[in-house]
Amino acid sequence: MPLSMMKSGIHAAVLLSVCLAGRTVWSEEVQLTVQDVPQPLAAAVKQLETREGWGITYEEPPDRPAPKGSITLTYDVTDATRTDARLQEEVLTRLLAQQDGKEAPRFRLVQAGGLWHVTPKQGSPLEIPITLARQERPLGELLRLLCVEVSKQSGTQVELGSTAGLPLESRVTLEAVTREPARAVLARLLNSSRQRAAWTLRTQGAERKYVLSAHRIFRLTGGTLGPAPSK
Known part of the structure; x- marks a missing residue:
């Protein structure tokens, strides 16, 4: 927009x-x-x-x-x-x-x-439980790996789309995941003490595949970003 x-x-x-x-x-x-x-x-x-x-x-x-x-x-x-x-x-x-x-x-x-x-x-496909081994890779690779695993487990194609403002080459450690909802895993991958990020998941094309687009959270009106809501 x-x-x-x-x-x-x-x-x-x-x-x-x-x-x-x-x-x-x-x-x-x-x-x-x-x-x-x-x-x-x-x-x-x-x-x-x-x-x-x-x-x-x-x-x-x-x-x-x-x-x-x-x-x-x-x-x-x-x-x-x-x-x-x-x-x-x-x-x-x-x-x-x-x-x-x-x-x-x-x-x-x-x-x-x-x-x-x-x-x-x-x-949503992101509610599907996924299992992944512990690994350290660039953030971009881990995001694509998550999309592949969600596609496999849900039977619905999910592809990685735009990633505005994200450091895709930065190496990130993903701890072992055992049947955890993909949404929770994705939130951990994208959010840390150094950055906050969110995403959209939209359908695309006649085959109704999903495209996952992630982005840094910016407050355009100035000031600092609010903290994450407490659980």
């Missing part, structure tokens, strides 16, 4: 100052808007990530993508509550609730591996 669209889709409607314990706290009312776009939930998730720095993944349903639509959501945030997992969960839950009653795939919110996951209720 173009940067100009993301900036125009989200704006601060009101700034309020209140006194709390002798100091001024700024509360910002944010209106998040996506209008008449394909896969509006995916677009709204991306806007939340780039505005607030929240780690959110989006996994597309296997049968069909969401139809074109619009979403408007208003919420209040401060510098303190921005990093609060309770606010993140509340905002994302309200966002998903807008899909109820519409002719659109149904989603659920899952918290795992320090990330929020917007994933279809009917399941």
Whole structure:
């Protein structure tokens, strides 16, 4: 999505100052808007990530993508509550609730591996348990290996797509995995003390294969990224 669209889709409607314990706290009312776009939930998730720095993944349903639509959501945030997992969960839950009653795939919110996951209720290939031996390889090789293993175990083709901002040549140690959901393994591979990353999983082509695209999490409005939500 173009940067100009993301900036125009989200704006601060009101700034309020209140006194709390002798100091001024700024509360910002944010209106998040996506209008008449394909896969509006995916677009709204991306806007939340780039505005607030929240780690959110989006996994597309296997049968069909969401139809074109619009979403408007208003919420209040401060510098303190921005990093609060309770606010993140509340905002994302309200966002998903807008899909109820519409002719659109149904989603659920899952918290795992320090990330929020917007994933279809009917399941995702990344829920498949996988088993991998302990190994040290470049990150790019491990990501492709994970896609191969998910494809084998799920019977659905999963390919690695774009990897914006990720150090694919950096060597990473993957500890042995025994029948653990691929989503949890992927979250560990992509997130460490030095970096935070999320992904999208989308269907592509007539054969309905999946493409896994991963990216660094950047908060475009400035400031530091919020910490991962506690388990």
